[in-house]
Amino acid sequence: MSSIKMKAKAEGDKVEVKALITHPMETGLRKDKTTGELVPAHYIQEVVVTSGDKILVTAYWGASVSKNPFMGFTYKGVVGDKLKITWKDNKAATDSAEADVV
């Protein structure tokens, strides 16, 4: 199952995009309560949202973004725009998802 839920809803000529990603977003500063060891940093560093071949937003993230991060923005667009979101984390894992604007 995709790690990403993305919704894009048009209102007039504006489209509101909301994305929720399942990810631990470990800072590297947290201690595991049972072992006392630091949990290694594991967080998303870059998220790119495109509409067709146009980049809408590139988000660079650090460890202060919450676990299971949320992001939202609005752009000038129309129903039927084909959006794609891709994330990459500091362990070079990546995932992507697509959504049509409704």
Add this chain to the structure above:
Amino acid sequence: MMNRRTFLRGSLAASALGLVVSAGLLTPRLLLADETRAAAFEAKSLDEALKAMAATPEESAEISIEAPDTAANGASVRVTAVSKLPSTSEISFIVENNPLPLAATFVLGEGVEPTSSVVLKFGKTSNVIVLVKAGDKIYSAKKTVNVTTGGCA
């Protein structure tokens, strides 16, 4: 000639990028399109982060921050920044008292409204500082969020 940024953007298809990584051509650290950005995200204080971003922000009333005055749970605090500055191209969020203060930078493409929302961690009560890049200048605004239970940031 295709520069590295174009290449990275163009090869966002996970498979292509994965191949490059597994071939050892790029270390994960290099995946971040801009080394300067990477340094800023590793900064351990507001001053360090601003220095790494080469930012000497000017306070602006044209930036508004929507965030709770008090957050019961610091692990999950929704913050929205709205810029009324013309030519806004980037919006960054900094949680001043976190060990790694710079949380996020949103680079806005053409046709994108100068507004970004993100959910942040707050280790304890802190100012959230929003930086807006508009034209060649960087502007800032801040708001204090009182945190009841810290979110192990």
